Amino acid sequence: MKFKKLLISAALLTSSVTALSVTPMPANAATTKAASVTIKNTPLTKDGYLVKVTNNISGKVYVGATNYKKQLKSVTPLKHAKTISPKNLKKIKFRIEKVATMKGKAFGAPEYLVASKDKKYSAWTTQTGLEYFYMNTKSMQGVIKPLKRIAKRYSNKMDDSRAGNLKDSKNKKDLELAIKAAKKLKGNQRKFVLTSLNQLKKAGTINNEGTNLLLFGIQ
Template sequence: MKFQKLVTSALLVAGTASVLAVAPVSVNAATIPASAVKNKASLTKEGYVMRILNDKDATPIYVGKANYNKLFKNVTLAKGAKTISLKNVQKIKFRVEKVLDVKGRVAGAPAYLVASKDKKYSSWTTQSGLQYYYLNSKSMQGVTKPLKRIANRLNTSLKKANNKRDFNAAMKAAKKLRGSQRDFVLRSLNQLKKDGSMNVEGKNLLLFGL
């Protein structure tokens, strides 16, 4: 299950049981020390542009600002904490608040604390549980189709001719977008160009869900 993978991911990321210790009290959660958390300002600054995917194995969506504040310190909350069905938050935009990642980790994957603008809904999840809010919209088709072709190849380096061609097609389509969506997509594509490949984990929100 994704929830189990999230906790496992957090433990693997830490590389030691002492980093994410299980509290012996009723919270029974994996406590997050400051040393294990990276506040990646670049992701937070992108704003409320993410959706938590509606998946039967997804991590719980907690309700209430009090629970959000607790999630800032714990990967999971006490049993009985108020949650909401994923189908009820599909029209709500989320922002990355924190990233749980350990420098030099040898296994696992980053975990992300995401929350709605009013902090009413929040959750710790992995990249596989998130997606750019407009990724599947009609206006984005010209961008997502060529990006998906790149993502489905074994080698996603933009130095390869076919990948470079598809990247340029995505960039051309992105320039036709409008407003904040155009700004976000172009910024994300420029970051992809700088990285040179899609194999850069967890740094580009546009690529979440691809």
């Protein structure tokens, strides 16, 4: 009788071990729950058509005003929609139309909906897929080079709260050089660049969290 009880106990133990081995562990809620996406307007729209899409774009560039309208309410990639390579859009200016922020993800950089003036081309992408349209022009290098030095110091020491501080002596000097160069620009470009640099100066940091269009392509 005792032997029979031992056999039953062994069988139950084996059954329990088997059940434990095939039952999956509960997944982290962040990995199973769909990310909550909020799409909203952004002040960057007021800057106008001043960005270009780069080869680092995180999404696809869709062709057609109909596809643009579909993207106004969703960041989900479109199915069976016509696309075009960013390589063919180097001379096309885009405007930031909307910004999408994600919750429920371990990592989720803001995404921006950009569109050409005629709405023929549009795309959702993170900041890394965009840059200020005139960033690589000869006239802008006196502004861009100092800003890149500041951005490099920040990226090298992101764990140091002082790294992006524009009151730091080196950063302050480079910002002043950028402002000096910006004053040599003309027309609307001069106005836009100086306004952007003064915004940085007022904020006191280059860590702008995607709110300063001039830094798109630099950070």
